[in-house]
Amino acid sequence: MRALTGTALLARLVLRRDRIRLAIWVLGTPLLGYALAGSVAGIYPDQAARQGYATTSASSLVARAFNGPIAGTDLGAVVVAETYVTLALIVALLSTFAVTRHTRQNEETGRAELLGASVVGRYAPLTAALLVIVAANVLAAGLLALALVGAGLPPAGSLAAAAAIGGVGVAFTAIAAVTAQLSVTSRGANALAAAAVGLSFVLRAAGDVLGEQSADGTRVQSAWPSWISPLGWGNQVRAFGGERWWVLALPVALLLAGVALAYALAERRDLGAGLIAPRRGPASGAPQLLSPAGLAWRMQRGTLLGWAVGVAVLGFSMGIAGDEFNAMIDQNPAAAEAINAMGGGANLLDAYLAAMLGLFALTIGAYVVQALLRVRGDETDGVLEAALATAVSRTRWLGTQVLAAALGAVALLLLAGVTTGLGYGLVTDDPLGQAVELGGAALLRLPALLVVAGVVTTLFGLLPRWSVVLSWTALLVFLLLGQLGAVLKLPQAALNVSPYTHVPSVPAVDPAALPLVVLTAVAAALLAAGVAGFRRRDVPS
Amino acid sequence: MPVISIGNLVKTFGAIRALDGLDLRVEQGEVHGFLGPNGSGKSTTIRILLGLLHRDSGDARVLDADPWRDAVRLHRRLAYVPGDVNLWPNLTGGEAIDLLGKLRGGLDRRRRDELLQRFDLDPTRRCRTYSKGNRQKVAIVAAFASTVELYVLDEPTSGLDPLMEAVFQDEVRRVKQAGATVLLSSHVLAEVEALCDRVSIIREGRTVESGTLAELRHLTRTAVTVETARPVTGLDTLPGVHDVHEVDGRTHLEVDPAHLDALLGQLIRFGVRALTSTPPTLEQLFLRHYGDDPTAGASAPAASDAGAPQAGAR
Ligand SMILES: Nc1ncnc2c1ncn2[C@@H]1O[C@H](COP(=O)(O)OP(=O)(O)O)[C@@H](O)[C@H]1O
Ligand SMILES: [Mg+2]
Numbered sequence: 095m096r097a098l099t100g101t102a103l104l105a106r107l108v109l110r111r112d113r114i115r116l117a118i119w120v121l122g123t124p125l126l127g128y129a130l131a132g133s134v135a136g137i138y139p140d141q142a143a144r145q146g147y148a149t150t151s152a153s154s155l156v157a158r159a160f161n162g163p164i165a166g167t168d169l170g171a172v173v174v175a176e177t178y179v180t181l182a183l184i185v186a187l188l189s190t191f192a193v194t195r196h197t198r199q200n201e202e203t204g205r206a207e208l209l210g211a212s213v214v215g216r217y218a219p220l221t222a223a224l225l226v227i228v229a230a231n232v233l234a235a236g237l238l239a240l241a242l243v244g245a246g247l248p249p250a251g252s253l254a255a256a257a258a259i260g261g262v263g264v265a266f267t268a269i270a271a272v273t274a275q276l277s278v279t280s281r282g283a284n285a286l287a288a289a290a291v292g293l294s295f296v297l298r299a300a301g302d303v304l305g306e307q308s309a310d311g312t313r314v315q316s317a318w319p320s321w322i323s324p325l326g327w328g329n330q331v332r333a334f335g336g337e338r339w340w341v342l343a344l345p346v347a348l349l350l351a352g353v354a355l356a357y358a359l360a361e362r363r364d365l366g367a368g369l370i371a372p373r374r375g376p377a378s379g380a381p382q383l384l385s386p387a388g389l390a391w392r393m394q395r396g397t398l399l400g401w402a403v404g405v406a407v408l409g410f411s412m413g414i415a416g417d418e419f420n421a422m423i424d425q426n427p428a429a430a431e432a433i434n435a436m437g438g439g440a441n442l443l444d445a446y447l448a449a450m451l452g453l454f455a456l457t458i459g460a461y462v463v464q465a466l467l468r469v470r471g472d473e474t475d476g477v478l479e480a481a482l483a484t485a486v487s488r489t490r491w492l493g494t495q496v497l498a499a500a501l502g503a504v505a506l507l508l509l510a511g512v513t514t515g516l517g518y519g520l521v522t523d524d525p526l527g528q529a530v531e532l533g534g535a536a537l538l539r540l541p542a543l544l545v546v547a548g549v550v551t552t553l554f555g556l557l558p559r560w561s562v563v564l565s566w567t568a569l570l571v572f573l574l575l576g577q578l579g580a581v582l583k584l585p586q587a588a589l590n591v592s593p594y595t596h597v598p599s600v601p602a603v604d605p606a607a608l609p610l611v612v613l614t615a616v617a618a619a620l621l622a623a624g625v626a627g628f629r630r631r632d633v634p635s
Numbered sequence: 636m637p638v639i640s641i642g643n644l645v646k647t648f649g650a651i652r653a654l655d656g657l658d659l660r661v662e663q664g665e666v667h668g669f670l671g672p673n674g675s676g677k678s679t680t681i682r683i684l685l686g687l688l689h690r691d692s693g694d695a696r697v698l699d700a701d702p703w704r705d706a707v708r709l710h711r712r713l714a715y716v717p718g719d720v721n722l723w724p725n726l727t728g729g730e731a732i733d734l735l736g737k738l739r740g741g742l743d744r745r746r747r748d749e750l751l752q753r754f755d756l757d758p759t760r761r762c763r764t765y766s767k768g769n770r771q772k773v774a775i776v777a778a779f780a781s782t783v784e785l786y787v788l789d790e791p792t793s794g795l796d797p798l799m800e801a802v803f804q805d806e807v808r809r810v811k812q813a814g815a816t817v818l819l820s821s822h823v824l825a826e827v828e829a830l831c832d833r834v835s836i837i838r839e840g841r842t843v844e845s846g847t848l849a850e851l852r853h854l855t856r857t858a859v860t861v862e863t864a865r866p867v868t869g870l871d872t873l874p875g876v877h878d879v880h881e882v883d884g885r886t887h888l889e890v891d892p893a894h895l896d897a898l899l900g901q902l903i904r905f906g907v908r909a910l911t912s913t914p915p916t917l918e919q920l921f922l923r924h925y926g927d928d929p930t931a932g933a934s935a936p937a938a939s940d941a942g943a944p945q946a947g948a949r
Binding site: 278281372374376378380383384385386392476479481482483485486487630632633 | 685687689707730759761
């Protein structure tokens with residue numbers, strides 16, 4: 095047990111470092127679950143509506159791919175279908191990043207060396223991190239169960255659904271414990287674990303698409319690929335549809351196996367070393383790298399490529415789903431109304447496409463925030479200091495980053511519109527026409543993204559220490575206003591806070607120039623304020 | 636015209652007064668040692684000289700320009716090695732060197748390749764896989780491969796091993812020969828002694844000493860041990876003599892260099908049999924200013940600890 099000496103102490107350190115993150119996680123997941131359950135209950139209030147929803151969900155391949163296999167017509171089953179994948183993905187990524195942060199990242203920054211020299215056992219850091227993160231998952235699941243019961247769902251199903259989501263967190267905690275041993279860098283460890291999340295999603299989607307619809311048409315029996323996906327296990331628990339409790343043993347088994355493997359790997363390697371050797375690169379800089387713009391492209395291109403693949407797959411699927419959407423509208427007027435509230439306008443199909451483009455614009459907002467916050471990351475790492483000590487002005491440096499993020503947003507928006515148009519055009523025999531039209535419609539969302547860029551830049555220039563937290567908070571507020579604003583019937587003044595509110599939802603309504611011009615002007619003002627603030631302040635600060 | 640002149644510089648971070656009326660003057664063509672305990676304000680001073688930090692009050696001129704307003708123009712004429720070198724993790728060392736050089740206005744390719752060899756640095760490895768010492772080498776190579784008028788080096792060798800330290804010293808001598816000015820913040824005393832024409836010692840944001848090493852030595856007491864035929868008397872009344880005590884018939888004392896002559900005149904009257912006089916070591920000089928206790932320099936173990944060159948892990 096010498097190898098575990100100091101575990102309790104380190105666990106307290108993890109708790110102390112992450113007390114705010116953990117609190118947001120443990121309280122935020124149940125709150126989100128509660129809010130989503132409430133809004134779903136409002137959209138599908140009666141048995142007839144839910145019957146329609148379940149039948150459509152079970153027959154639509156796209157719904158199966160993105161929402162998982164529906165487990166009947168209970169309100170709880172509809173809630174699970176609508177929320178499970180989102181919550182499970184959030185929990186999976188939170189667990190992954192938390193494990194890496196407290197294991198590999200400590201080694202990378204040398205903190206572990208400091209600790210290793212004190213009285214701390216070899217397995218203690220990993221064990222401490224896993225204890226805290228598994229406990230957070232269990233606690234969050236417990237509170238989520240209570241929240242679902244509070245939202246009016248039956249206790250057994252609520253517990254099963256919450257445990258299913260907690261199980262996903264536990265499973266990816268185990269996977270991240272292993273990837274943290276493999277890669278030398280925390281980025282690499284996170285990338286490996288995130289790839290595992292992606293693969294799980296794809297396997298689950300494939301298994302659910304290949305599954306069989308039940309005789310009454312309201313259930314789906316998943317095929318085998320779902321069973322080898324930790325994300326799929328949660329669906330196989332079948333909360334609210336005849337719970338299969340034993341499936342919950344799968345994530346626990348994976349946790350035990352993962353921990354054993356991680357210990358074995360940790361035993362075989364040196365502190366700071368990994369099992370995947372880092373690749374070599376060019377001995378000198380190519381001319382196109384050697385400028386702020388070249389550097390920005392180099393730093394962004396990997397992320398951008400990942401986003402492009404995701405956006406294209408999602409866009410294409412959403413486009414194809416447009417056809418199935420027609421069938422769904424016929425069966426569920428309430429859902430149609432909800433889509434209509436999001437997209438606006440008279441033609442429901444256009445409203446659907448507009449709503450999808452709106453969703454893309456929100457999601458791509460996350461790309462913009464992430465891309466721009468790299469400057470802040472560079473500042474805290476000390477890289478920015480080295481760069482600004484060269485003959486590059488602060489304005490040029492920050493301006494280049496903003497431009498790079500904006501160009502990335504343009505590319506992703508265009509891709510989202512074009513792929514959605516291609517998908518929709520394929521089922522309606524007009525791929526090219528739709529691609530052009532929806533590509534253009536998507537680009538009209540750019541001014542909202544420029545405002546997002548402006549907000550991040552202003553925060554970076556004027557409140558650097560708070561810029562990371564506040565930037566993501568701002569985007570989250572925009573997201574909640576956009577997604578729940580209409581459902582929760584918030585006042586217009588509140589909705590107006592989000593730049594996305596002001597973008598005409600083409601193709602559901604006609605484009606209008608004025609709001610776009612105003613948004614662009616607001617963005618320009620925010621950018622100018624941010625750059626001016628950056629020029630005046632201390633670096634690093 | 637001094638290359639760097641700082642007068643009464645003040646910089647606060649909230650409640651912390653990092654610089655509290657600092658003065659510094661670095662003349663054209665000299666290698667100037669910039670010394671002080673951790674947290675005394677060396678890096679803060681250097682960041683102000685680079686226009687990264689805004690000063691609260693006081694004057695700062697670099698190459699006859701304002702470091703904040705003329706930052707970009709100035710940066711073409713100087714090269715900087717940060718105290719805590721961090722680089723773009725996914726660039727290779729070679730790419731980082733070329734990028735920094737290009738952003739500064741170009742570097743000498745021949746010198747770059749030669750420096751890579753001399754510092755034994757593999758330019759194909761990603762920066763995220765470099766140790767602290769290797770990251771420092773990247774910044775050092777990037778700086779010395781640029782031909783500039785001023786090199787600002789913030790504890791550049793704290794992660795280097797003794798072999799690399801020697802290479803580093805050669806490079807400093809080379810740029811000095813070429814007429815450049817160097818501001819070298821350092822903890823490695825041997826390095827300061829070997830390289831610096833003049834040094835400034837700061838403490839808690841103020842300059843406490845400045846001058847050539849010889850001048851600074853002059854400010855510190857010489858330790859004298861003497862064995863005489865008859866017991867020595869009258870030392871207490873001599874000016875500049877301190878800490879007199881007798882052990883085994885030998886007299887130990889310390890004397891200010893200015894009063895050495897008078898002391899010898901007195902000692903000679905008691906029949907000197909043996910005499911050793913130890914000039915202050917650089918360590919003692921520093922400890923006098925670094926430690927809380929001004930006489931701490933007399934404690935030998937502490938002195939030899941601080942004097943050991945810091946050989947970093949490879
Ligand atoms: N950005 C900052 N915010 C707050 N305090 C700082 C900041 N930078 C430096 N300090 C403080 O200023 C003092 C001087 O620091 P520094 O210049 O880094 O010292 P040195 O380089 O001599 O070790 C220290 O007390 C340090 O904690
Ligand atoms: Mg320093």
